[in-house]
Amino acid sequence: MGGTSREQRRIKPARRWSLIMAVAVAISAELAWAGNWKPLAQDGLHDPANTALSQLQNPAEALSKLPPDTSGNLVNWVKALEQGKINPRNNIYPETKVKVLDKKQPPDILMKNTAELSMVRFPHKQHSELLDCSNCHEWLFKSKAGATPGFNMFAILQGEYCGRCHGAVAFPLTECKRCHNEPRPVSGGAAKAH
Amino acid sequence: MGRNQQMHGRHGLRRYVRVAAIVFALLMLFAPFPIRAEFGDVVFNKHAEKEGVRPVIFPHWFHRIRFNCKVCHSELGFKMRAGDNVVLMSDIIEGKFCGMCHNDNIAWGADRCDLCHTGRPGMESGIIGGSSTGGPGKW
Numbered sequence: 049m050g051g052t053s054r055e056q057r058r059i060k061p062a063r064r065w066s067l068i069m070a071v072a073v074a075i076s077a078e079l080a081w082a083g084n085w086k087p088l089a090q091d092g093l094h095d096p097a098n099t100a101l102s103q104l105q106n107p108a109e110a111l112s113k114l115p116p117d118t119s120g121n122l123v124n125w126v127k128a129l130e131q132g133k134i135n136p137r138n139n140i141y142p143e144t145k146v147k148v149l150d151k152k153q154p155p156d157i158l159m160k161n162t163a164e165l166s167m168v169r170f171p172h173k174q175h176s177e178l179l180d181c182s183n184c185h186e187w188l189f190k191s192k193a194g195a196t197p198g199f200n201m202f203a204i205l206q207g208e209y210c211g212r213c214h215g216a217v218a219f220p221l222t223e224c225k226r227c228h229n230e231p232r233p234v235s236g237g238a239a240k241a242h
Numbered sequence: 243m244g245r246n247q248q249m250h251g252r253h254g255l256r257r258y259v260r261v262a263a264i265v266f267a268l269l270m271l272f273a274p275f276p277i278r279a280e281f282g283d284v285v286f287n288k289h290a291e292k293e294g295v296r297p298v299i300f301p302h303w304f305h306r307i308r309f310n311c312k313v314c315h316s317e318l319g320f321k322m323r324a325g326d327n328v329v330l331m332s333d334i335i336e337g338k339f340c341g342m343c344h345n346d347n348i349a350w351g352a353d354r355c356d357l358c359h360t361g362r363p364g365m366e367s368g369i370i371g372g373s374s375t376g377g378p379g380k381w
Contacts, residue, residue, distance in 0.1 A: 134306075
């Protein structure tokens with residue numbers, strides 16, 4: 049009796065470890081599979097019968113050389129631009145005015161009304177390097193901070209406001225902390241527990 | 243004893259492989275990894291198949307390496323919602339929308355049908371979103 053229980057005890061941890069290892073292997077295989085940029089002919093969207101596909105660039109060829117990320121195209125596009133890894137054109141017509149707003153003009157927008165989540169600091173600079181003012185103002189966002197009606201997380205998750213791009217072409221809405229990144233200052237009164 | 247251990251070892255390996263396969267299969271079924279196509283790929287099929295050509299797949303990733311968003315969404319006038327833009331070949335040939343660059347000058351011209359009309363037959367118009375929210379509900 050005693051011998052069997054000792055044996056069981058001896059086998060159990062090994063089994064547990066093999067289970068944990070198996071799960072870890074499965075998860076990493078899954079991640080490797082998901083992280084792969086699929087060739088166009090295998091992505092389920094392009095028609096493999098189209099012989100012209102061979103003339104198009106496959107995502108892996110271009111995207112594997114850019115700063116990595118964990119979601120979306122698995123590319124950190126803002127970093128790619130900052131590091132000069134990509135050098136996208138800003139206009140087609142030479143007379144089109146290109147305006148980039150830095151931190152001073154106008155400043156980053158701090159959104160405080162975020163319930164118990166960290167506050168949101170909206171960086172104008174990074175957005176205006178990619179977008180024109182008219183892409184967001186005045187139809188989607190009012191220029192006056194706090195004046196945009198109906199702007200909340202529910203609407204964003206439905207593809208409005210930030211959700212027009214975030215979740216479609218910009219990093220997805222599962223990346224909460226990339227926007228909710230500004231810790232709320234703890235006031236003296238709130239810190240004291242009554 | 244040695245034989246006993248060997249049996250346990252073999253048993254463990256088989257079990258290990260089986261568990262890994264089951265977890266992998268479950269993850270494939272339930273995990274939010276439907277992206278085989280690239281995040282941001284747009285399918286245009288309002289008119290294409292009715293006109294007898296494959297749907298158009300527009301790769302955002304390819305274009306954003308070369309152009310900032312503002313070029314197409316401001317200068318070219320593409321609205322910022324997949325499905326809000328009615329793009330006809332006649333417009334493109336006249337130099338509107340895609341035709342602003344796809345004119346044999348900046349990029350290939352409108353006569354290279356198969357390079358843009360690359361989609362699988364039967365694809366619905368829309369955009370490939372990649373978040374576990376399933377992408378914004380409105381797409």
